[in-house]
Amino acid sequence: MELRKFNTIGENCYFEQLQNGLPVFVVPKPGYSKAFAAFVTSYGGMHQRFTTDCFHDTPAGIAHYLEHKMFDMKWGNALQALSSAGASPNAFTASDITAYYFTCTEHFTENLRTLLQFVSTPYFTPESVQKEQGIIGQEIGMVEDNPDWCMYQNLLQGLYCHHPLRNSIIGTKDSIAQIDADTLYACHKAFYHPGNMVLCVAGDVDPRQVISLARMTLTQDKQAVAQKDYGEPEPAQSNRQEISCQMEVSAPNFILAFKAKPFSAGKEGLRQSILADTAAELLCGRSSPLYTRLYQEGLINKSFSVGTSDYPQAAFLDFGGESSDPGKVRQAILDEAERLALKIDEERFRRTLRAEYGAQVRNLNSFDDICIQLARGWFKGYHYFDFAECYESITAKDVSDFLAQTVRQETSCLSVVYPKGA
Amino acid sequence: MNTPIRMQLMPGVWLTAIQTRKFKSSFWSLQLLTPLEKKTASMAAVLPRVLRRGTAACPDQEQLGAALDDLYGGVIEPAVSKLGEVQMTGFMATFLDDSLTLDGRPIYPRAAELMGDLLLRPATKNGRLRSDYVLSERQNLLSDIKSLFNDKRTYSAVRLTQEMCRKEAYGVHRLGTQDEAEKITVTRLDKYYRQLLRESRVELYYCGSAKPEQIRQAWVEALMGLPRGQERELPETVTRIQPEEVRLVCDQMTVTQAKLAMGFRAGTCIQDGDYPALLMMNAVFGGGPNSKLFLNVREKLSLCYYAASGVDKHKSLILVQSGIDLDKTEETQQEILRQLQAVRDGEFTDEDLEGARRLMLNQLTSCQDSQGALAAFYQDYVLSEHMLSPEELARQVREVKREDVISSAQKVVLDTVYLLTASLAEAKQEN
Numbered sequence: 030m031e032l033r034k035f036n037t038i039g040e041n042c043y044f045e046q047l048q049n050g051l052p053v054f055v056v057p058k059p060g061y062s063k064a065f066a067a068f069v070t071s072y073g074g075m076h077q078r079f080t081t082d083c084f085h086d087t088p089a090g091i092a093h094y095l096e097h098k099m100f101d102m103k104w105g106n107a108l109q110a111l112s113s114a115g116a117s118p119n120a121f122t123a124s125d126i127t128a129y130y131f132t133c134t135e136h137f138t139e140n141l142r143t144l145l146q147f148v149s150t151p152y153f154t155p156e157s158v159q160k161e162q163g164i165i166g167q168e169i170g171m172v173e174d175n176p177d178w179c180m181y182q183n184l185l186q187g188l189y190c191h192h193p194l195r196n197s198i199i200g201t202k203d204s205i206a207q208i209d210a211d212t213l214y215a216c217h218k219a220f221y222h223p224g225n226m227v228l229c230v231a232g233d234v235d236p237r238q239v240i241s242l243a244r245m246t247l248t249q250d251k252q253a254v255a256q257k258d259y260g261e262p263e264p265a266q267s268n269r270q271e272i273s274c275q276m277e278v279s280a281p282n283f284i285l286a287f288k289a290k291p292f293s294a295g296k297e298g299l300r301q302s303i304l305a306d307t308a309a310e311l312l313c314g315r316s317s318p319l320y321t322r323l324y325q326e327g328l329i330n331k332s333f334s335v336g337t338s339d340y341p342q343a344a345f346l347d348f349g350g351e352s353s354d355p356g357k358v359r360q361a362i363l364d365e366a367e368r369l370a371l372k373i374d375e376e377r378f379r380r381t382l383r384a385e386y387g388a389q390v391r392n393l394n395s396f397d398d399i400c401i402q403l404a405r406g407w408f409k410g411y412h413y414f415d416f417a418e419c420y421e422s423i424t425a426k427d428v429s430d431f432l433a434q435t436v437r438q439e440t441s442c443l444s445v446v447y448p449k450g451a
Numbered sequence: 452m453n454t455p456i457r458m459q460l461m462p463g464v465w466l467t468a469i470q471t472r473k474f475k476s477s478f479w480s481l482q483l484l485t486p487l488e489k490k491t492a493s494m495a496a497v498l499p500r501v502l503r504r505g506t507a508a509c510p511d512q513e514q515l516g517a518a519l520d521d522l523y524g525g526v527i528e529p530a531v532s533k534l535g536e537v538q539m540t541g542f543m544a545t546f547l548d549d550s551l552t553l554d555g556r557p558i559y560p561r562a563a564e565l566m567g568d569l570l571l572r573p574a575t576k577n578g579r580l581r582s583d584y585v586l587s588e589r590q591n592l593l594s595d596i597k598s599l600f601n602d603k604r605t606y607s608a609v610r611l612t613q614e615m616c617r618k619e620a621y622g623v624h625r626l627g628t629q630d631e632a633e634k635i636t637v638t639r640l641d642k643y644y645r646q647l648l649r650e651s652r653v654e655l656y657y658c659g660s661a662k663p664e665q666i667r668q669a670w671v672e673a674l675m676g677l678p679r680g681q682e683r684e685l686p687e688t689v690t691r692i693q694p695e696e697v698r699l700v701c702d703q704m705t706v707t708q709a710k711l712a713m714g715f716r717a718g719t720c721i722q723d724g725d726y727p728a729l730l731m732m733n734a735v736f737g738g739g740p741n742s743k744l745f746l747n748v749r750e751k752l753s754l755c756y757y758a759a760s761g762v763d764k765h766k767s768l769i770l771v772q773s774g775i776d777l778d779k780t781e782e783t784q785q786e787i788l789r790q791l792q793a794v795r796d797g798e799f800t801d802e803d804l805e806g807a808r809r810l811m812l813n814q815l816t817s818c819q820d821s822q823g824a825l826a827a828f829y830q831d832y833v834l835s836e837h838m839l840s841p842e843e844l845a846r847q848v849r850e851v852k853r854e855d856v857i858s859s860a861q862k863v864v865l866d867t868v869y870l871l872t873a874s875l876a877e878a879k880q881e882n
Binding site: 390394 | 519
């Protein structure tokens with residue numbers, strides 16, 4: 030077991046990689062009553078195609094479907110077992126990962142054992158898989174009525190030509206109809222073995238105990254990693270520059286995204302994602318001149334937000350909210366990026382970088398955030414707590430260059446949901 | 452974590468400060484306390500939003516944003532809430548904790564200064580609040596009031612409180628009403644703002660690594676120039692009301708699921724000795740996944756999609772909310788009352804009692820792991836003579852006995868039933 034100290038951000042982290050390949054992170058949080066544990070697999074909505082001993086092309090929505098079915102155990106339901114032992118359990122499926130986690134203030138060891146057991150034990154019957162079709166079918170119906178979801182789904186289709194991010198995480202009624210117990214077993218076997226997963230714990234717990242419990246509960250065997258297929262590399266430009274639909278909304282809602290070059294693996298990738306966040310803030314964050322101007326002109330309101338997304342073979346900047354004229358917002362952002370590509374005020378750059386740093390350190394109050402970021406960092410080849418060092422190496426010139434390369438008409442996609450009848 | 456220190460900084464200005472190194476951030480709150488009244492509630496609600504738009508030194512969002520960015524990306528947000536029949540309006544803020552700055556320069560004096568500027572030295576034009584800020588924030592407030600309607604679960608709780616307390620100040624929503632919000636003008640708001648500064652009690656809160664004495668000093672400097680006139684007395688919230696008869700109120704709308712909300716008078720508030728018993732009683736009745744409402748009304752009889760009860764600890768109310776099929780209203784109402792009667796009759800197991808106790812103790816323990824929850828906990832006590840800690844309340848919860856839960860339930864009286872359903876005719880038929 031290795032201990033790394035991150036004094037600048039006031040965190041310590043214990044780490045050990047088990048013989049079966051599972052990395053275990055434990056972040057000690059003295060003085061806290063609650064503890065949090067997440068068991069995460071590097072498998073999500075975008076991993077439909079992969080190769081083990083043969084090539085698999087699985088239906089859209091299967092990772093999410095599998096998440097729903099994982100809680101079933103021969104002896105009953107793991108969700109209920111965790112709840113009755115005082116834990117608050119949950120799970121989510123993203124494009125890149127699926128995470129199972131709980132928080133509790135008592136019976137931590139017992140709950141951790143349950144978590145490790147149910148996630149590593151597949152138990153599906155044709156009847157239970159069939160029953161889930163109806164439940165997930167309803168969920169699909171619900172999200173398809175949700176303007177935010179449709180707008181985001183359209184955006185990914187407009188941004189990418191063939192990257193698997195284009196496919197919905199939850200799938201469609203047709204795609205999930207093709208899922209049966211055998212496909213679920215095959216996906217579990219390919220992606221839910223310790224070598225493709227991470228265990229992260231935060232709380233006032235004994236790291237030795239966590240590691241030995243993981244060692245005792247899980248298989249000792251190592252297994253070859255499935256090869257994930259993301260298809261051909263994407264072109265630099267977006268697939269479509271504009272995409273829209275009409276739904277029940279009171280005002281037009283939009284997301285404007287710019288396709289970036291995929292971030293590198295390793296610590297350089299962490300640096301690139303911080304650089305991208307900083308660039309987005311400088312461009313149109315809450316303290317930027319452009320934000321103030323657009324707000325005062327009534328082109329954006331409180332709902333406006335900026336962000337970056339970072340997936341294997343795909344990264345983008347996004348800006349979104351309500352607007353009476355999303356097209357004008359796009360033009361204003363493009364113009365401002367052109368200006369910043371030439372020169373960024375050094376003082377404003379320092380200030381923004383410092384604000385980004387402060388916000389990132391404050392996020393460490395959240396155990397969920399710590400654990401999920403550590404897991405994602407492992408899959409991308411860096412230690413999340415190294416973020417503090419990255420700030421030192423980012424310059425205003427880096428941001429200018431990034432904006433010049435990334436924020437352009439031809440890399441952009443504007444996805445809008447207009448009110449019905451507009 | 453240290454216990455909070457409470458001190459008076461100047462007439463009518465109080466600080467509650469907790470020193471701890473547990474968190475990465477410092478948590479701040481600045482609240483003006485004023486009687487909750489229909490004609491002023493919307494002005495009190497819009498005021499911090501207007502003030503947040505700019506100060507004399509940083510007159511727009513860009514410059515205010517720059518000042519916050521300079522403090523490692525601090526966040527200051529307008530906040531308005533109700534504490535019984537007292538309205539609180541002001542700001543909540545969070546900054547990087549001083550122990551984690553890269554240059555070692557403390558943030559706390561500048562954070563206090565900035566909040567003091569927001570309160571006392573706003574951006575003005577011709578000596579008054581800027582009209583463009585007032586008008587655009589009035590618009591934002593109006594749209595927030597209108598959107599209360601969007602979520603039918605929230606809306607049914609708002610309507611129930613409004614109807615049940617229609618003769619009490621508590622019936623006023625924390626954002627006020629659409630009518631009153633529309634009447635906001637620069638002249639009226641500017642006058643109200645200055646009056647509020649002179650007359651209202653000020654409650655400050657801090658949780659972070661700085662010493663309480665340092666925080667006191669920083670606030671004293673930041674609030675220099677706060678005009679202090681005759682402090683307006685805060686009303687004592689009316690908590691003991693015996694309803695004469697049960698009122699039924701029904702609204703109709705295009706909905707596929709009906710909302711049934713029932714308001715009870717509990718006869719016990721946060722300042723009373725039997726408050727821990729009320730908390731336990733609510734947990735047994737409808738406060739969690741092991742409660743009578745959840746297990747019987749939802750799970751066993753499948754009468755509803757959700758059914759839960761909550762306590763308003765200042766106003767001494769229990770509100771039960773449920774989402775039901777349109778034809779199940781009468782049946783659900785009867786079943787909810789039957790479950791309350793069961794608690795009154797002592798029909799609950801020791802296991803139910805201990806399950807409820809675990810739920811309460813768990814909440815009180817985990818609230819100390821979150822700065823926001825901790826601030827909310829202590830804020831509930833600013834009007835009490837004695838400020839309890841979560842540990843002290845937990846100790847009292849541990850001592851609650853079965854008889855205490857029963858007597859607490861026996862004090863509970865139904866006041867108003869609110870139903871939101873598809874058609875009035877249909878609902879009448881049901882009853």
